[in-house]
Amino acid sequence: MANTITFVSLGPGEPELITLKGLRTLKEADIIYCPSTTLKNTKVSSRALDILLALDIDQAKVQLFDVPMSKDRTLALASYAAVSKLIHQAYLEGKNVAVTAEGDAGFYSSSHYIIDNLKRDGVVVDKIPGVPAFISAGALAHIHIAMQEEELHVVPGVITTSDLVDKIEKHRAVVIMKASQSAEDIKQAIHKAPQSTFHYFENVGLDTEYYTTDTEEIINRKFPYFSLLIIKS
Numbered sequence: 001m002a003n004t005i006t007f008v009s010l011g012p013g014e015p016e017l018i019t020l021k022g023l024r025t026l027k028e029a030d031i032i033y034c035p036s037t038t039l040k041n042t043k044v045s046s047r048a049l050d051i052l053l054a055l056d057i058d059q060a061k062v063q064l065f066d067v068p069m070s071k072d073r074t075l076a077l078a079s080y081a082a083v084s085k086l087i088h089q090a091y092l093e094g095k096n097v098a099v100t101a102e103g104d105a106g107f108y109s110s111s112h113y114i115i116d117n118l119k120r121d122g123v124v125v126d127k128i129p130g131v132p133a134f135i136s137a138g139a140l141a142h143i144h145i146a147m148q149e150e151e152l153h154v155v156p157g158v159i160t161t162s163d164l165v166d167k168i169e170k171h172r173a174v175v176i177m178k179a180s181q182s183a184e185d186i187k188q189a190i191h192k193a194p195q196s197t198f199h200y201f202e203n204v205g206l207d208t209e210y211y212t213t214d215t216e217e218i219i220n221r222k223f224p225y226f227s228l229l230i231i232k233s
Contacts, residue, residue, distance in 0.1 A: 008129025013205030084117035
């Protein structure tokens with residue numbers, strides 16, 4: 001069987017939410033590339049690696065690649081370019097390569113930078129789907145995210161108060177990913193759409209996950225990076 005490059009979606013954080021196919025691919029891989037971030041205290045953090053270790057994946061075959069967290073994407077793009085070359089080289093050496101992605105690798109995932117780089121070099125890649133954070137959040141809250149003919153609008157983080165209120169008033173279900181990018185606009189929308197339910201989540205799938213529909217609590221809370229909302233009118 002020919003060697004492969006497979007992007008494995010890990011889900012939002014809870015290790016058991018990975019698919020059986022994804023787990024098998026990780027176990028069979030010769031090398032696994034896994035994103036990490038260097039924090040201000042120089043400590044290296046990787047939620048993806050934490051998931052792999054919880055799944056008893058051999059850490060010896062895991063290679064971390066640092067992705068700088070900054071609005072200036074220059075350094076991040078350089079990191080993706082560098083790891084793309086490493087992945088391609090490992091593939092040419094005949095290795096089965098897995099590349100991890102939190103959530104789903106095809107849904108607001110930065111893994112597309114690496115995939116695009118490999119495709120430009122003529123490399124065919126496989127992708128294993130996973131559970132996006134907002135799907136896991138809906139299960140946590142015991143809600144139907146969208147029902148029957150209801151439209152679902154997914155916002156990748158940046159939205160104005162007026163645009164959000166407009167979607168709510170049109171009776172659309174709204175998911176806001178990376179809510180910290182529009183925290184103040186979201187809080188203003190809470191005042192302007194009191195008839196709606198704002199389901200607020202942090203760190204879905206982790207031990208530190210948090211969920212509330214208390215609007216006063218949401219308004220007074222500082223939104224961390226891994227926060228999202230599901231809004232139902």
